[in-house]
Amino acid sequence: PEALVTVQDLKVQIGTDDGVVRAVDGVTFDVPRGRTLCLVGESGSGKSITGRALMNLLPPSGRIAGGRITYSGRSGEAIDIGALDPRGKQIRSLRGKEISLISQEPMAALSPVHTIGQQIVPVVRRHLGLSKREAEARAVEMLGRVGIPRPAERLGNYPFEFSGGMRQRVCIALALSCQPRLLIADEPTTALDVTTQANIIDLLQELQREDGLSILFITHDLGVVAEIADDVAVMYLGKIVERGTVDEIFADPRHPYTQALLKSVPRLGAGRNTRLAAIRGMVPSPFDRPTGCDFHPRCDLAIKGLCESEDPGTTMLGPRRDVRCVLQRNGGAGHA
Ligand code: SF4
Ligand code: MG
Numbered sequence: 001p002e003a004l005v006t007v008q009d010l011k012v013q014i015g016t017d018d019g020v021v022r023a024v025d026g027v028t029f030d031v032p033r034g035r036t037l038c039l040v041g042e043s044g045s046g047k048s049i050t051g052r053a054l055m056n057l058l059p060p061s062g063r064i065a066g067g068r069i070t071y072s073g074r075s076g077e078a079i080d081i082g083a084l085d086p087r088g089k090q091i092r093s094l095r096g097k098e099i100s101l102i103s104q105e106p107m108a109a110l111s112p113v114h115t116i117g118q119q120i121v122p123v124v125r126r127h128l129g130l131s132k133r134e135a136e137a138r139a140v141e142m143l144g145r146v147g148i149p150r151p152a153e154r155l156g157n158y159p160f161e162f163s164g165g166m167r168q169r170v171c172i173a174l175a176l177s178c179q180p181r182l183l184i185a186d187e188p189t190t191a192l193d194v195t196t197q198a199n200i201i202d203l204l205q206e207l208q209r210e211d212g213l214s215i216l217f218i219t220h221d222l223g224v225v226a227e228i229a230d231d232v233a234v235m236y237l238g239k240i241v242e243r244g245t246v247d248e249i250f251a252d253p254r255h256p257y258t259q260a261l262l263k264s265v266p267r268l269g270a271g272r273n274t275r276l277a278a279i280r281g282m283v284p285s286p287f288d289r290p291t292g293c294d295f296h297p298r299c300d301l302a303i304k305g306l307c308e309s310e311d312p313g314t315t316m317l318g319p320r321r322d323v324r325c326v327l328q329r330n331g332g333a334g335h336a
Contacts, residue, residue, distance in 0.1 A: 001032030004072055004182055004214045005054060010082075011066035012049050012058065021286040023049045025238035026067065029231075030320075031182065034208065036215040038225045038246075040261070041235035044283050047218045050235070051184045054216065055099050056086045071099070074181075097127040100175035102168075104187040109171050110159040116143070117155030120174050127178040142173040146203060165196035172200065176207060186218045201227050222261060226250065231320065234258050237284065237294040244321040254323045256301045293326070301327060 012024035024046045031037045039047040052058055054069060069081040071094070084091040095101075103109060111119060120139040124130060130138060136155065143151035146169040159167055168188060175183060185204065189197040205228065207213055217228055225232060229246040234257065242255040253259045260279045281298040284290055290297050296307040303326065312326045 001035060002072075003030035004033045005081075005216075006030040006070045006072075007050075007054070007067070008070070009067040010050070010053060010064070010069060012046070012053050013063055013065040014049070014059065015061040015063075018287060022065075022238055022289075023062070023286065024053065027233075027235070027238075027240045028067075028314075029233050029240060029243060031214045031216050032231075033181075033214055034212040035230040036208065036217055036228050037231045037233060038229035039216065039218045039233050039235055040220065040222070040225055042220060042283050044237075044286070045235040046238040047235050048186050051101070051186050051216055051218050054081065054182070054184060055095050055101060056081050056084055056091045057095065057101070058086070071182075074098075093127075096123060096180070097178045098180055099182045099184065100178070100180040101184045101186065102171050102175045102188045104190050109174070110167070112159055115156050115158055116162075116170055120177055121155075123174065124177050138177060139173070142177045143170070145207075146170075146173045146176075147199065148173070165192050165199075168192060168196070168200060169203075172203065176213075179211065180213070182214045182216065184216045184218070187220070188217075189224065190219070190221070197224070204228065234261070237286065237289065239294065239324060240322075241295065241325070242323045244318075248321060254317070254328050255295075255325050256299045256327075257295050260298075260300075293324075303327075 007027060007029050010024055010027050011022065014021045014023045027050060029037065039050060041047050049058065049062065053064060064082040071079040071081050073079050081091070117136065117139060120142070121132065121135045124135040124138050125132065128138070139155060140151045143154060148154055148166060148169055159170070162170060189200050192200065201224065204215065208215060219225060225246065232244060232246050232249040233240045234242045234255065236257050242249065242253065242258045249258060250262065253262055279298055284297065292308045292310050293299070293312050296302045299307065302308070306326060310326065312324045314322050314324050315328045316322045317328070
């Protein structure tokens with residue numbers, strides 16, 4: 001499949017009072033056109049920072065410290081996202097129009113003192129070059145498509161006048177109103193009840209079928225992954241430890257971390273809202289990274305004398321299938 005965005009050995013550092021954290025530590029993946037890649041991991045794994053790096057939208061203390069993010073523009077030109085000025089004109093014209101973000105907390109994305117119409121209409125006018133009337137029509141159309149009843153009447157409402165689930169729909173309408181080609185959805189359903197969650201996932205899949213949208217879906221919920229992913233990348237402490245298609249990851253997980261995560265899911269399609277299993281031990285502090293394999297303090301299969309001293313490196317199992325574990329070095333001959 002043809003990639004819309006390709007990430008090569010991306011490194012992101014975040015400055016804190018206690019020192020610099022390697023929040024993203026050399027990740028490689030792509031998001032093909034019309035497909036959904038799920039970035040999976042516990043909190044603190046670097047998945048949100050990775051998503052934000054794709055828009056060159058890092059916190060002020062963050063910087064891209066290495067690697068390359070290549071976005072394929074509408075006329076096929078390769079855009080080096082990390083090389084753009086994060087406050088410059090070019091990246092601002094990509095954000096919202098080509099690449100959109102929905103986050104976990106819809107209130108954070110919406111202004112409480114402006115109506116929904118006041119928030120969607122100017123964005124649509126600016127990015128699509130429409131008149132006010134046309135932009136209003138487009139906003140009403142989008143609100144209707146995301147399942148907001150009587151959308152024309154609701155343009156004049158403020159965010160607090162919507163329920164949590166409806167607010168997240170408003171955010172999706174806002175994010176998709178300019179027909180972006182890439183949607184970065186950062187735990188967009190985590191705060192919602194199961195039914196609303198299901199509706200929103202169905203909605204994203206429908207929009208993907210109709211518009212060929214590419215989605216980077218960030219989640220810690222394997223039930224959601226089973227529903228929405230085409231491809232999966234499992235993150236741990238800033239690195240991708242395993243990557244493959246959703247079928248490969250669920251049917252033949254190769255990394256002990258992925259295997260442990262999957263133990264929480266009784267069977268594929270067991271339902272949404274299936275949380276990750278409690279894996280023994282804690283995610284180590286990024287200030288106190290383990291030596292050798294990052295996962296060795298929690299790994300039931302760790303090899304004494306090897307895993308605590310040697311970085312496993314990445315083993316390619318296929319063109320878009322790889323794993324970071326010494327047990328897989330001979331293509332899985334030592335299959336765990
Ligand atoms: Fe476990 Fe060793 Fe593989 Fe790391 S390299 S996941 S510690 S077996
Ligand atoms: Mg996060």
